[in-house]
Amino acid sequence: MNTAKIKVRFYETDMAGIVHHSNHIRWFEMGRVEYLRQAGVCVNALTKAGIMTPIISVECVYKTAARFDDDLILETKLDKISRVRVSFSFRIIRECDSAIIAEGRTENAFADTKTYRVKRLPVDYYERLKEIKEKEGE
Amino acid sequence: MNTAKIKVRFYETDMAGIVHHSNHIRWFEMGRVEYLRQAGVCVNALTKAGIMTPIISVECVYKTAARFDDDLILETKLDKISRVRVSFSFRIIRECDSAIIAEGRTENAFADTKTYRVKRLPVDYYERLKEIKEKEGE
Amino acid sequence: MNTAKIKVRFYETDMAGIVHHSNHIRWFEMGRVEYLRQAGVCVNALTKAGIMTPIISVECVYKTAARFDDDLILETKLDKISRVRVSFSFRIIRECDSAIIAEGRTENAFADTKTYRVKRLPVDYYERLKEIKEKEGE
Amino acid sequence: MNTAKIKVRFYETDMAGIVHHSNHIRWFEMGRVEYLRQAGVCVNALTKAGIMTPIISVECVYKTAARFDDDLILETKLDKISRVRVSFSFRIIRECDSAIIAEGRTENAFADTKTYRVKRLPVDYYERLKEIKEKEGE
Numbered sequence: 001m002n003t004a005k006i007k008v009r010f011y012e013t014d015m016a017g018i019v020h021h022s023n024h025i026r027w028f029e030m031g032r033v034e035y036l037r038q039a040g041v042c043v044n045a046l047t048k049a050g051i052m053t054p055i056i057s058v059e060c061v062y063k064t065a066a067r068f069d070d071d072l073i074l075e076t077k078l079d080k081i082s083r084v085r086v087s088f089s090f091r092i093i094r095e096c097d098s099a100i101i102a103e104g105r106t107e108n109a110f111a112d113t114k115t116y117r118v119k120r121l122p123v124d125y126y127e128r129l130k131e132i133k134e135k136e137g138e
Numbered sequence: 139m140n141t142a143k144i145k146v147r148f149y150e151t152d153m154a155g156i157v158h159h160s161n162h163i164r165w166f167e168m169g170r171v172e173y174l175r176q177a178g179v180c181v182n183a184l185t186k187a188g189i190m191t192p193i194i195s196v197e198c199v200y201k202t203a204a205r206f207d208d209d210l211i212l213e214t215k216l217d218k219i220s221r222v223r224v225s226f227s228f229r230i231i232r233e234c235d236s237a238i239i240a241e242g243r244t245e246n247a248f249a250d251t252k253t254y255r256v257k258r259l260p261v262d263y264y265e266r267l268k269e270i271k272e273k274e275g276e
Numbered sequence: 277m278n279t280a281k282i283k284v285r286f287y288e289t290d291m292a293g294i295v296h297h298s299n300h301i302r303w304f305e306m307g308r309v310e311y312l313r314q315a316g317v318c319v320n321a322l323t324k325a326g327i328m329t330p331i332i333s334v335e336c337v338y339k340t341a342a343r344f345d346d347d348l349i350l351e352t353k354l355d356k357i358s359r360v361r362v363s364f365s366f367r368i369i370r371e372c373d374s375a376i377i378a379e380g381r382t383e384n385a386f387a388d389t390k391t392y393r394v395k396r397l398p399v400d401y402y403e404r405l406k407e408i409k410e411k412e413g414e
Numbered sequence: 415m416n417t418a419k420i421k422v423r424f425y426e427t428d429m430a431g432i433v434h435h436s437n438h439i440r441w442f443e444m445g446r447v448e449y450l451r452q453a454g455v456c457v458n459a460l461t462k463a464g465i466m467t468p469i470i471s472v473e474c475v476y477k478t479a480a481r482f483d484d485d486l487i488l489e490t491k492l493d494k495i496s497r498v499r500v501s502f503s504f505r506i507i508r509e510c511d512s513a514i515i516a517e518g519r520t521e522n523a524f525a526d527t528k529t530y531r532v533k534r535l536p537v538d539y540y541e542r543l544k545e546i547k548e549k550e551g552e
Contacts (some may be wrong), residue, residue, distance in 0.1 A: 015289035021193040055159040165452035331435040
């Protein structure tokens with residue numbers, strides 16, 4: 001599991017006085033980037049290898065509103081990995097009171113940066129991610 | 139059903155050359171606003187009545203990438219309405235080739251703009267939305 | 277001069293209850309895109325010709341706060357055009373009361389989409405834009 | 415001077431492969447928030463005291479494109495402070511090669527969160543900021 005810190009920025013709020021719900025989806029992306037980095041898979045290296053990771057689906061359940069200047073913890077877990085798809089699940093928690101802000105899931109494909117067609121993840125990356133997932137138990 | 143037009147803006151794209159997936163979630167919000175307006179329920183009037191509509195859940199399945207300058211059609215349908223919650227479903231279609239860009243669903247609560255606690259939707263708004271939903275069959 | 281309409285979106289507001297000031301900069305970009313389109317210079321065609329238009333400078337003076345659901349008019353004027361740079365000026369007006377929301381200026385360069393180095397605007401595009409500017413008088 | 419670190423997020427890029435220029439304006443805001451915090455003036459405390467800080471003007475000169483995953487340093491300096499207005503200047507530098515990404519300036523007013531009219535900054539906050547500015551020499 002990767003754990004990242006997020007400090008809510010002013011521009012992430014809306015006129016209801018809380019964080020706009022599209023930001024949680026953006027934070028999930030940050031969680032994926034950090035999870036992959038920690039696993040030795042840099043998104044920039046993937047891009048150089050001609051691989052992009054188009055989103056296939058997003059789900060988010062919002063539990064508590066986040067607010068400007070909140071310190072949040074973003075937990076990212078690899079759920080499923082194949083050579084053509086990867087799923088992550090996420091939990092966002094407010095640091096000060098441990099309130100659960102949101103929980104979600106995303107699925108991404110591996111595709112060619114030029115043709116946008118499916119492109120299989122190189123074996124070494126795949127093995128590395130699979131191994132990490134297995135070590136984490138479930 | 140409400141149908142709205144969206145022209146993809148340059149800043150909505152990302153370095154993969156396609157629309158960033160957080161924008162679809164923002165477009166869904168625009169669909170809700172327009173659906174409610176067409177039903178005679180202006181979001182600004184709701185706000186003046188002390189009612190906000192915090193998001194409870196979002197789901198989106200991405201079918202085809204949208205690109206800068208694409209003309210999109212956003213279809214918004216009311217799925218369920220009670221005095222404390224409302225669900226909408228959405229479909230985004232590209233105008234030129236009828237490609238389905240994405241499909242999704244959202245659930246919102248009705249809450250007090252000051253206390254952020256549940257606040258029942260006034261009966262007249264509720265009746266109006268219920269009636270529209272029933273007329274649409276489905 | 278190009279005149280475009282903008283309806284303020286909910287997600288463009290912030291917790292101060294007004295439109296976040298970064299959106300005006302994004303709207304200026306929309307004005308540039310529409311001005312160029314009206315002049316027969318599509319941004320997508322520029323991109324296909326290997327030309328991008330990196331921003332060099334932005335200035336914006338904010339006069340009145342814009343709010344959710346406001347109908348705005350965005351006026352875009354070509355100030356200066358050479359084969360390596362283009363300047364636009366902008367005015368944003370609220371439709372209902374003619375309040376001036378903001379005024380600004382931007383400068384963009386023409387650059388190669390791959391090398392990011394200066395790339396001269398093709399003569400036909402340049403002539404077209406220069407002619408339009410001259411017809412507008414000043 | 416306040417120095418903050420920024421890691422460029424994927425969603426901050428656009429289809430030109432670089433950071434969209436509206437993000438620099440958002441980063442400037444983060445710089446203001448951090449400068450004020452370091453000076454003992456929390457934006458949330460200001461808000462509770464009924465004070466908001468509407469933007470009056472923004473200027474930004476873009477020197478080098480920032481890219482996804484770049485580590486940036488944001489320098490924020492208080493330029494001028496009165497009881498009704500505050501000006502800051504900013505510099506964004508890429509950590510790895512010290513390239514200057516952008517330089518800018520902003521001016522904000524102090525206003526009442528409810529009436530949006532000018533509201534003088536409380537004397538204690540004003541004195542604190544003035545003192546810090548004076549200590550910094552220029």
